[in-house]
Amino acid sequence: MDKNDPPFTFRAVQNFVAAVEAQSVTRAAHRLGTSPSAVSQQLTSLEAALGTRLIERSARQFRLTRAGALFLDPAKALLDNVGAAKARLVLADQAPPLNLRFASIEELDATVTAPWLLKLADRFPKAALSLTSGASHENHDALSSRAVDMTLAVDTVAKVDWVERHPILRDPFILVTAKGAVADLTDRPMIRYELALPIGRQIEAQLRRTGPVPARGFAFSTNQALFAMTAELGGWAITTALAYLGTPLARDLVHAQPLPIPRFSRRLELHARAGALGDLPTIIAGDLRTCIAARILPDAAARLGFLGNEMAIIQEN
DSSP: OOTTSOOOOHHHHHHHHHHHHHTSHHHHHHHHTSOHHHHHHHHHHHHHHHTSOOEEEOSSOEEEOHHHHHHHHHHHHHHHHHHHHHHHHHHTTOOSOEEEEEEEOGGGTTTTHHHHHHHHHHHOTTEEEEEEEOOHHHHHHHHHTTSOSEEEEETTSOOOTTEEEEEEEEEEEEEEEETTOOSOOTTSOEEEEOTTSHHHHHHHHHHHHHSOOOOOOOEESSHHHHHHHHHHHTOEEEEEHHHHHHSTTHHHHEEEEOOSSOOOEEEEEEEEETTTTTTHHHHHHHHHHHHHHHHTHHHHHHHOGGGTTSSEEOOOO
């Protein structure tokens, strides 16, 4: 390479991948915490370094060129390889600060998130940690677009080869009823999760397999709203042990009891892009299991004794 050739930089590759995945320079800038003009400048510099146009972009169009399509997979591999190398340095205590971005589920916010992140901060004092909460499918999309580095999701998320999965917890489904509800729930309204959520679809599938499906009525996207409406209507709902134990005021609103249909469960997992962070996800998953075992399982044994050992930590294979 001639010394006067434009430089090929890692930052330019980051901007290129972010722009392609966001399908917008503006959205890529928002994700990267920079300005649209800075992203455009990085793209122009990368195209100059490679000597070819990668993206056709205008006010009405954002499209990869043939060269851009050919360069995309190697660019993603470069980002993952550098991420894995940085992870090795972190584990050897040889790295500058590393940003680790997590997406979690609301069930852990009140009980596990804080002690888990504090444990990670103690283990990796040079790492900057951030966490957002959302539904599992939203967290999967955030991982796909590189908006986060690791996610906590349930196993109903589609299995794809670019995701490495670390099992955490078997989370059984339970019945919750309004306080004082009669044993016969036939005439009581069922409160549901939205079908847009994996948990909503999993519950509906189990209901269809085991008998008549109650008429649809109210449906919600959050645990708190589900429990509050169940209490208000004197009805019932199917949820999970983790949702019940991890939702503030749930025990004041509803009564937990065994399912009246065959038992089923879901798995909580830690997901990362395959190979992108070396051994870090395995170590972080281990810390998460430790925190859940300390913060959740004793409460489950005390309040949901009818589950026996159904709610349990799942170790790596």
